[in-house]
Amino acid sequence: MIKTIFNHRSIRKYRSEPIPDRILNEILSAGTRASTTGNMQVYSIVVTMDETLRKRLWEVHFKQDMVLQAPVVMTFCADFNRFSKWCRQREANPGYNNFLSFFTASIDALLAAQNVALAAEEHGLGICYLGTTTYMAEKIIEILHLPELVVPVTTLVIGYPDETPDLTDRLPLEGVVHDEVYKDYKPEDIDRIYQEKEALPLTKELLKENKKETLAQVFTDNRYTKKDNTCFSKAFLKTIEQQGFRMEDEEG
Amino acid sequence: MIKTIFNHRSIRKYRSEPIPDRILNEILSAGTRASTTGNMQVYSIVVTMDETLRKRLWEVHFKQDMVLQAPVVMTFCADFNRFSKWCRQREANPGYNNFLSFFTASIDALLAAQNVALAAEEHGLGICYLGTTTYMAEKIIEILHLPELVVPVTTLVIGYPDETPDLTDRLPLEGVVHDEVYKDYKPEDIDRIYQEKEALPLTKELLKENKKETLAQVFTDNRYTKKDNTCFSKAFLKTIEQQGFRMEDEEG
Numbered sequence: 001m002i003k004t005i006f007n008h009r010s011i012r013k014y015r016s017e018p019i020p021d022r023i024l025n026e027i028l029s030a031g032t033r034a035s036t037t038g039n040m041q042v043y044s045i046v047v048t049m050d051e052t053l054r055k056r057l058w059e060v061h062f063k064q065d066m067v068l069q070a071p072v073v074m075t076f077c078a079d080f081n082r083f084s085k086w087c088r089q090r091e092a093n094p095g096y097n098n099f100l101s102f103f104t105a106s107i108d109a110l111l112a113a114q115n116v117a118l119a120a121e122e123h124g125l126g127i128c129y130l131g132t133t134t135y136m137a138e139k140i141i142e143i144l145h146l147p148e149l150v151v152p153v154t155t156l157v158i159g160y161p162d163e164t165p166d167l168t169d170r171l172p173l174e175g176v177v178h179d180e181v182y183k184d185y186k187p188e189d190i191d192r193i194y195q196e197k198e199a200l201p202l203t204k205e206l207l208k209e210n211k212k213e214t215l216a217q218v219f220t221d222n223r224y225t226k227k228d229n230t231c232f233s234k235a236f237l238k239t240i241e242q243q244g245f246r247m248e249d250e251e252g
Numbered sequence: 253m254i255k256t257i258f259n260h261r262s263i264r265k266y267r268s269e270p271i272p273d274r275i276l277n278e279i280l281s282a283g284t285r286a287s288t289t290g291n292m293q294v295y296s297i298v299v300t301m302d303e304t305l306r307k308r309l310w311e312v313h314f315k316q317d318m319v320l321q322a323p324v325v326m327t328f329c330a331d332f333n334r335f336s337k338w339c340r341q342r343e344a345n346p347g348y349n350n351f352l353s354f355f356t357a358s359i360d361a362l363l364a365a366q367n368v369a370l371a372a373e374e375h376g377l378g379i380c381y382l383g384t385t386t387y388m389a390e391k392i393i394e395i396l397h398l399p400e401l402v403v404p405v406t407t408l409v410i411g412y413p414d415e416t417p418d419l420t421d422r423l424p425l426e427g428v429v430h431d432e433v434y435k436d437y438k439p440e441d442i443d444r445i446y447q448e449k450e451a452l453p454l455t456k457e458l459l460k461e462n463k464k465e466t467l468a469q470v471f472t473d474n475r476y477t478k479k480d481n482t483c484f485s486k487a488f489l490k491t492i493e494q495q496g497f498r499m500e501d502e503e504g
Contacts (some may be wrong), residue, residue, distance in 0.1 A: 001253020001254075001256050001257075001370060001371075001374050002253075002278070002282065002371055002374050004286055005253075005282045005285050005286075005370070005371060006281075008285050008286070008287070010287060015367050024334075025425065028253070028425055028429055029258075029425060030254065030257045030258065032422045032423070032425065032428060033257050033258055033260050033377075033422070034257075034260070034366065034476055035260070035262060035369070035380075035381045037383050038383070038423075038471065038475055038476060039420055039421070039427055040471065040476075041422065041423055041427075043428065044428055044429070044430060044434065045428060045429050045430070046428060046429075046430045046433065046434055047430065047431060047432070048432055048433070049432065050432050053432055053433065054374070062287070062370070077434075079428075081426075081436070081437070082427070082437055082442070082445070083471075085437050085442050086442050086445075086446055086468055087468040087471070087472050089438075089439060089442050089443070089468075090466035090467070090468035090469065091390035091466055091468075091469065092466060092468035092469040092471065092472040092473070093472055093478070094468075094472055095476075095477060095478020095479070095481050095482065096476070096478075096481065098387060098482055098485040099485045099488065099489055100481050100484045100485035101481055101485070103358075103386055103405075103488065104383065104386070106355075107362055107383075107405070107406060110359055110362040110363060110366075111362060111365075111366045111381075112364035113363075114286065114362075114363045114367065115257055115366065115370075118253060118257070118367075118370065119254055119257060122253050122254050126285075129287045129363075131289050131290070131359075132354065134352060134355055134356070135352075142301065142431045143433070144430075144434050145433045145434045145436075146434050147434065147436050150434065152393075153359070154359060155356075157307055163297070168291055169291070170284045170285070170291075170293065171284070171293055171462065173277065173281060173284065173291070174279055175334070176284060176293055176295065176296055176297060176301060176331075176334075177280055177296070177297050178296060178297070178299065178396075179296075179299060180296045180299070180300055180301065180302050180305055181298065181300070181305065181396045181397045182296065182298055182329075182396050182397045182398050182399065182402065183397075184333070184397075184399050185333070185334055187341060187383065188340050190334070190337050190338050191341070193334070193338075194338055202477065206482050206495075213343065214343055214344060215342070216338055216339040216341075216342035216343075216344035216346075217342065217343065217344040219290065219292070219335075219339065219344065220339050220344040220345050220346055220347065221344070223290055224290060224292075224347075224348070225347060225403050226345070226346075226347020226348075227347070229347050229350050229352050229353055230347065230350055232352045233351045233353070234354035235351040236351065236352055236355065237351055237499060247489060247499070
């Protein structure tokens with residue numbers, strides 16, 4: 001497993017070859033073995049293989065080719081619907097229509113997703129997470145018929161890889177790990193932590209491609225702009241509330 | 253790895269034996285190999301071993317013994333501080349003080365946490381996630397000196413196990429997996445999905461212990477009450493905003 005973890009790369013090109021049922025079931029079961037708050041399992045996994053549905057998801061996920069290419073799209077949802085229904089059917093009064101419960105259910109969904117990702121990679125499958133899930137949550141809810149108290153939080157595309165990309169660079173460990181308490185970064189720390197990344201040939205290519213002077217500008221001006229973030233942030237909050245998780249105090 | 257995934261159980265009793273540095277570094281590195289949005293690595297891991305600090309964390313985490321027993325406490329934080337500092341130092345204008353960015357960073361932190369958990373278990377270590385992290389985020393921020401744009405989202409206690417608990421039950425796969433689109437649960441589905449769980453000897457014990465008629469009531473009335481959820485929800489939202497992630501539209 002350690003090997004699988006250290007060999008992870010996101011795969012963006014897939015063969016159309018389907019995933020055998022036995023393997024699909026095993027990686028889904030692996031998802032359910034992840035830690036879950038109070039063993040409530042407050043998540044759901046929607047496994048979409050139908051081509052028409054995948055085409056609709058592809059449109060929503062910024063038309064990234066891999067969503068059409070990969071035979072399986074798994075949408076991981078924070079889900080307090082099933083649990084609340086069970087409560088009501090058992091003379092219990094569920095109180096999970098709040099932001100904390102949404103976040104708790106998101107944690108459950110994300111830990112399950114990472115187990116599924118690693119189990120898939122153990123079987124020679126490739127995976128890629130789709131960050132567009134939270135940007136486009138409202139549309140995904142519509143396509144996948146997600147009811148109240150269910151919100152999509154991440155998506156995995158899964159299939160047999162049709163590429164072997166290099167490992168992606170990472171910051172040195174000292175860049176993300178803090179001993180005992182958080183040590184805030186001084187300007188020279190930032191320089192040191194980002195030095196290697198900024199010197200990569202890939203970075204030089206990106207600067208040229210994006211016509212920018214610094215790698216940070218590629219992120220702020222092109223990839224993850226303030227304008228987009230603000231817009232998607234508002235939409236996601238609205239969706240969370242529309243699905244029944246309340247941000248404000250309740251009256252009742 | 254598949255074996256490690258399927259053998260996971262949360263460990264709540266630990267030996268005091270420290271974790272060798274080599275192993276600690278490897279499991280932390282394993283964390284950094286997880287998928288991360290746009291390779292931004294917008295998370296931090298605070299590794300706390302000092303006894304005085306662990307005692308303060310123990311108090312905050314509802315005085316659960318394992319927080320004192322386990323030699324290592326890792327707090328996983330959504331972190332846009334480092335990235336934003338880097339942007340500012342590189343003539344770029346970061347726009348990550350919004351809810352979406354907080355959530356994106358939380359995803360990064362949680363995927364890294366699950367990699368660390370599994371890598372630790374591969375080395376014969378035990379782990380337990382602490383759900384109290386979001387309930388008590390404000391206090392944790394104080395203890396660990398977390399600056400603006402840094403919010404704790406989960407915690408792992410890690411150490412050599414001093415118990416071998418049974419595997420925890422899980423709902424049948426059909427209880428959490430949906431084919432193609434979400435199929436909402438009819439009353440008979442809920443009965444079927446929860447049947448096995450409700451018939452467990454552990455359930456009977458819990459009913460007796462908690463003096464309840466149904467297992468669902470143990471959750472709604474004792475473990476995860478509406479009152480607590482509402483209170484912690486409000487506190488967590490307030491903390492996220494206090495750390496600089498805005499829920500509302502910005503003026504500037």
